[in-house]
Amino acid sequence: MTFKDIAIKNFKFNVKRYISYIGCSLFSITVLFIYSTLLYNKEIERAVKHTPIEGMINMIFGALVVFSFVFISYSYISFTKSRGKEFGLFLTLGMTKKDINRIIRVENSLIVIISLIVGLLIATVFSRVFFMIIVRILNIGIEGYALSYKSYILTSGVFLVSLLIILILTKFYIGKLEITDIIKVSRKGDIYKGYRPLLGILGLILLILSFLLMYFTFTGKISKRTGGMVSLYIIMCLVGLYLTISQFGNILIYFTKKNKEIYFRNIIGLTDISYRFRQYKNILYTITVLSATVVFFIGLCYGVYMGIPDMIKAEQPYDMMYIETNTRNNIPSAELDKILKSGDTKLTEKKHMEFLQMKIATRQKGQYRWWTRFIPIISDQILKEILEVDIDVSRGKAILWKTSDEVMSLSENEKSIKVSDEASGKAYDFQLQGEGSGAFINKSADSTHFIIIDNQDYQRVLKDISKSKVGEFHLFNFKDWKKTESIHDKLLEKILKVNNISTDKDKYQLRYAWKLRLNFVSKVVEYNAMLKENGFYLFIMIFIGLLFFISSGVVLYFKIYNDIEIGKKRYRKLLKVGITDIEMKKIISKELKVMFFIPLIMGSFIGIGYIAIMMMDISIYSELILNSIIVVAIYFLFQMVFYFITKKKYIAEVIE
Known part of the structure; x- marks a missing residue:
């Protein structure tokens, strides 16, 4: 009988064990291939270019590669350890460790062939569904669906490299063990630590x-x-x-x-739980971390996605806004009015607010730090008259204002502010009166901070500086802001034209083109962009969350499956001291409840705790926490289903 015959016979005999391991390999191949279709689609690449989604896609694929390696390696190592007595028997019959490694290589050759063929076939079918979901979320008009040979090469390469590394590690593992160690490998966990x-x-x-x-x-x-x-x-x-x-x-x-x-x-249950936590501590720790990660990212993405309407309302008080300076966005009034009246909804409000654009410095530890970002200077009286925002600033002082609490402060440990006109060389010092936050105009990349000064100081500075330093906020409201996209498109086209800007970026990509400094923001575009981006993030996080949930289930399954023989021995011992089947079932139920739900409870507290702390400044804080709790509740429902299935099978194996 050749090694090939031994390997094939062994494969047939242990087919149930191999199916679990092959299932893990199929799962990893399918996930890698499905996701790789995003990397090699030109239409998706074009749609997400110059947006945060582009980096997100690449980062998540890297995470999936690491996940696949860890997932496959754990399942294979658990599978190898469960065969300790089998390897010990081979060694007792005269085989060498080299012979065992040859058998493992033959077996894995069969597994690789089966996994790659079946896995790529399954992935090819399901990748279209995944692809169409992404296309729908990103709102990309793609007629056809095409597969790239690169997806097949990349998926196969990652899987084969992962398996090669695992086989090398397995070779070292087998090489370090003696016959008695291999036979007893499944019993080492009984040592009290x-x-x-x-x-x-x-x-x-x-x-x-x-x-x-x-x-x-x-x-x-x-x-x-x-x-x-x-x-x-x-x-x-x-x-x-x-x-x-x-x-x-x-x-x-x-x-x-x-x-x-x-x-x-409760002495039996307590000692049993203590034993399980000693034996399963690494697995339970891993599951807890996975649960915390899932709750944090899915809870955060789901909470933000559901809170988009409230965020838009808080951050975009006007339906449309653009900033005009001496050199940017100089649109004639007649043309502007024509554009604003050309849409499907009626213009209800139009405001223009003056500001000064000067060089700004804040003082720290006796030295001034000059800021390169755009920070308008606004009069408290103009702010009150135009926008009806009641802020009073004392003479000779200034207030630093942020559009929202989550925007980083510029005033930490600062005592004074200096504004300077480069043309005239004049500079003005203001003591810091304090800082505040709130969106009295639309939040955008170029309108996150403001300096508010007393109106008399403002008029004094205005009188001394060049008129080229004076700019204007243009603010518009409409009867139905959701119907203003056509107006936005025409106004954007006009802004690009008057600034002599030629670009191939679409209106969503232009939101991140800070170097172009369009200084233009629209509520409807921000809303649609946030729906698109956060919808994509939410879908990806749910996708990753399902992977983590399945992986944690597989980790528990392998550990419980490998310990079934130990469970049977414990059951026989307890029978001798008078424990009945009903009592044993209760003990097993308590034991499994602890293993399944304590990690989830601890992970959920950690995940929600980090959301609660890190997102304190967000405008939809209470809604975010509530939606995160909903995610935890759904996670618990899935875990309960998995718990009942596992409990039924485990009790049947151990007792019945």
Whole structure:
């Protein structure tokens, strides 16, 4: 009998185990191929170019590659470890480790052929559905659907490279084990690793402390918000989470021992939970992190998507706005009126507000820092008369204003503001009276900050400087803003023409063309763009969330499946001390409930906690939290279904 015959016979005998592993490979191939169709479609590439979606697509594909490698490697390693006795038997019969590796290579050759052929066929069918969903979300007019050979090459390459790395690691794993180690590999988890409840309590303290520090940092009470500080708090949270999960069962025992009646009534369940958490700590930790990631990203995307109408209302008080300066957007009044009256809805309000455009510097530690961004200077009286915004500024002082709370402040530790006219060389100093936030005009890339000064100071500066430094905000409202897209298109065309700008970017891509400085924003375009972008983000996050959910389910499945023999032995031992089938089923149910729902509960708290802290400044904060809770509820429903299916199968295998 050749090695090929042994491998094939072994494959037939262990077909159920192989099906699980092949299923994981098929899943990874399908996901990679389906998503790769986005990378090699020219129409989608054109539609998302120069937008945040372009970077999102590339970043997510990189994440999927890493996910596929981890997913396949874990399933294969679990599959290999479950065959410990089989390898031990081969070695006992005289095979060498080299022979076992040859068998593994033959087996995996069969798996690769089956997985690639079946996986690419399945992916080819489902990729069209995925593609059409993306096209619908992005609102791209694509008539036909075409597959690229690059998708097949890329998917096959990633899968084969992942498998090659896994086989190399498996070779080292087999090479380091002796016969007795391989035979007993499934029993190593029985070793008791210590009763350290105080270590778990320390983990809880680290968890709570990381959230408190994150909160105080985002509210500016202890330190300046930086990427390094946030990363440190996340690491602290992850370390605390691991310590908590590794000692979770011991923490329960530690506290229940304080009430002897409760402890002795639940002693079997408590010790069983403690045992499971010791044995499953790495898996439960991974599932908790995956759950937190899913809740955070899907909750955030879903909350923002559902809150788009409220965000538009808060950030875009006028249906249309453009900024005119001495050199930009100089549209004659007659032509402007003609465009505004050319749409399907009636113009109801038209306002023009003057501002000064000068060089701005803020003072920090005795030195001035000059800003290159566009920061208009506005009179408090003009603001009150034109926009009916009641803000009073004292003589010689200034207020720094942000269009929304989430916009980064420019006034931290600053005491004064200097404005300068380069043409005349004159400069003016103003003491900082304070700062505020709120959208009294439309939020855009070129209108996030303002300097508001007293009207007498404003008139004094206006008298001294060149008229070329005077600009104007043009603000318009219509009867039905959702019907203003045609007006926007005509006004955009006119703005491009008067500024002598020629571009192949569409109106959505031009929102990110900051270097062109169009200074033009429309509520309907912002609304449609936000729906498109956030709809895409939400779909992708749900897609990734399903991957994480399936992967966490597979991780639990492999671990539970590998421990069925251990469960049967435990059941036989408990039978000898008088435990009935009904009692055993209750013990198993409690055990599985803890494994399935504690990681989800902890992950949900972490995910929603980070949303609550990081998004405090967003205008739709309460709606965001509520929608995040809805995501958690849906996640729990899916997990309950998976729990009942697993419980039924596990009880049937162990008891019946």
